[in-house]
Amino acid sequence: MTEKYDAIVIGAGHNGLVCAALLGKAGKRVLVLEANEGVGGAAVTRPFADGYSVSACAHLLYQLQPEVTKELGLRPRLAADNIDTIVLGDGGAHVRYSADGIKGVGQEDADRYRAFQKRMQRFAGLLQTYLNKAPPRLGTRDRQSLFTLARLGLDLRMLGREHMQEFLRVIGMNIYDELVENFDSPLLKGGLSVDAVLGTHLGPRSPNTILTYLYRLAGNNGRVAVPAGGLGSVSEAIANCARDSGVTIRTGMPVSRILVDNGRVAGVETESGEQFPSLTVVSNADPKRTIMELVGARHFETRFTHRAHHIRMRGNAAKLHLALDGLPTFEGLDKKDYAERMLVAPDENYVERSFNPAKYGETSPEPVMEIVFPSFRDESLAPTGKHVLSAVVQYAPYRLKGGWTDAAREAFRQTAIRTIARYAPDIEQRIVASEMLTPADIEREFHMTGGHWHHGELTLDQFMFVRPVAGAAQYQLPLDGLFLCGAGAHPGGGVSGAPGRNAAKAILAREKAS
Amino acid sequence: MSNAEVEQRMLRSPFYPRQAELDMLSAWHGWKGYQAADAFYCEDMEYFAIRNSTGVFDLTPMTKYRITGTDALEYMDRLVTRDMRKVQPGRVAYAVWCDDQGQVIDDGTIFHLRDNEYRLCSQERHLDWLTAAAIGFDVAVTEETADVAGLAVQGPTSFSVLSNMGIKGIGELKPFGLMHADFRGSELMISRTGFTGDLGYELWIEPGKAIDLWDALFEAGKLHGIRAIGTHALNLARIEAGYLQAGNEFLPADLTVRPGRTRSPLELGLEWLVDFKKPNFNGRRALAEEKRRGSRWRLVKLDIEGNKAAHNSYIFAKAKRNRAAIGFVTSAAWSPVCKQNIAIGTVRAPHGAVGDSVWVEVYYQREMHWSRVMARATVVDKPFWFPPRRGATPPGPY
């Protein structure tokens, strides 16, 4: 067989597209094969009711890396930028905060919030440098790895002794203790708790939630935007950039297996039986799926497949989409506030309590929610005068006791709507149509195992050097020619483009070295 | 806690009642939870039974796993370093398996019982490793140590003994072959395998028929010098045969804590078992790298001058003083049948090429006081004991 392509990318999620575009820019002939009919993966805009469209998974942009936009020449069109977070309070007493400041709390809390932000941003800044580099390989003589490792040590030292100690102290801690120590306002503590646990199987009292909080901040200093046309427009822009660099993107082409010949990658085969030879295959599918299903255990070694099999990746985030014939009424909000991000998290214990049932395979009777009205500044998503509500609803454990039956999905949809009604009593009257995506739906529709936000829990045991697992943290899997480029690789999920970009660099660097 | 849990005494093999009748020494030790005999009456006599007539060794405590399923071949092929495609049903293969770093976990024998069905026998327990290795394969791994009673029947008259027992077709059984026979309504499996380097067989049967089998065997062997033997006699025979023993020649990688204390198959003289033509097997990457860079250690078989067994000796490149040791002896014995002072050891590469002369420092004690002498030793290639009868089919009647 002759290879028509220097590289084949499995999956046109935004990371697969970033990787393909950068390889294309480097002169490689690249083919992207995507299972779904459209590009973008979980960063996609799609219709869910007659005349209504929504960002089907990711709905806010706060992690896209400047390195990525710069190298691809992307300039995402934003419907709203630097939006506030409004933590909804009873009787219209809300707290609002953003990267720049805070309102609705006492002076003492406001001061402490600024100090807290400053401290967290310093740590997040340290993390940020490492989002855009492959983690160094431990126990190696590779110069780049040693250099990065030395940098890491140096950066830690540069924080200064006190901050370094503080960093090492808090990195494995839970956010709850930190919040309770600092703040009085229940809404503020609730809101920041949500920021730490969105997309994870963690409650604010779980260890490691400072890390997840820092990871969120590291993306863009906590600055949140709403892209015009939904997240799908970001993916489309990246796809166009890839096409401009000569990349071929074919959708509706699910890859059924990665071909292995004599211990190395030889190409891919699609479900329709078509084979595409290539000596480099880059997978945007999650690591577990890539290793265990697309390749198969027999082509790897035992401890490696053992680790891959045990990657923790059971999602908890469901997505609720409501088509509305008009905006619901939230007590205490101005019209312009509908452009902001709203959280249902009345206090830190509420968030922890809503997590509790998830440990036992049950949904939260009183869920945490992140609500936006993406149509508010973007007419492309709903008919004039009508609106779309998009919400992340937690916790909806992937492994639900009794399974995700239609009845279970419907019950959770109602729970979510009831939760909104606590703050916007007229919500039910506004609903024209709705869609509830559980983690099981997300797994099926976006081919992400467990429906997990990050393609693998973002915890210290699956972070940096050991993400997704030891032996694969530098994008290269222990099978010649096979790479990862999606959220399951370093640094993790969110619409950042970082894994895709780092993977492209690793692939190009490897080629140069050989 | 129930009494049973508190007591936890050693298990007894189903052959124990007969062994207890023969036992004159009460010298027992623990073998993976089982009670096993060092010797029953005299370890020298037992050893000579192996070399001159027939020795019967109780294999029941040997760890046994059954591996079944449609992916059984693929599974075994990734597990071990040799090419399992070449091991047909009805054949037995000696094999080693490694961790991801290419370090030996254990060696053992694999019985290809039928299509999609294997038995793995080894010194150590490996359920954890074998189960982890099963992830992603359609196989079931079952521990069956206690479900199968085993006897090794080894020595020049062993063929005659089994023929006497009326086992048809035993003459055609080739080394590393296996066959099934009926034994009083139960399936008796016989393999031409062993740990003595001599003509010999291993018999496998359900525990309920163990005593009957023992009795039939000893009855058939009455005129052929059949004797029960303990571990000490067997160990001497296996050193003569140049076989490795887990815990001696290597430490199972998964039980070893200190870095650098494990061994790869290349460092154990088992390169012939490592098939780099196979695209993947556990440890392949590390072993390919080792082959490129060179190994750290080399296993040596030593023919040593003098007659004092070189137990635990250091090995030196030169006899002079103030020199660093290049390795040490792992097993040593005076071999009665070869009339040779033999040892197996491990030395740092590149020392220890076949034909090299090295020096071993032999320690011995006379009336409390220790002495040491330097003895010259030659690195040899072949097993010390390899009689033609071991390979002959049909084997001759003795």
Ligand SMILES: Cc1cc2nc3c(=O)[nH]c(=O)nc-3n(C[C@H](O)[C@H](O)[C@H](O)COP(=O)(O)OP(=O)(O)OC[C@H]3O[C@@H](n4cnc5c(N)ncnc54)[C@H](O)[C@@H]3O)c2cc1C
């Ligand atoms: C409910 C939810 C809400 C979220 N909200 C946000 C948010 O607001 N902001 C944010 O930044 N992040 C959010 N995230 C996280 C974010 O969506 C993901 O981390 C990110 O989109 C992952 O991008 P990716 O390119 O790595 O993988 P994906 O987007 O998952 O792309 C992988 C692609 O590979 C394709 N694929 C898989 N297997 C095959 C195969 N065999 N053959 C062909 N194609 C295949 C899939 O179809 C998919 O298109 C959210 C996630 C979830 C689940």
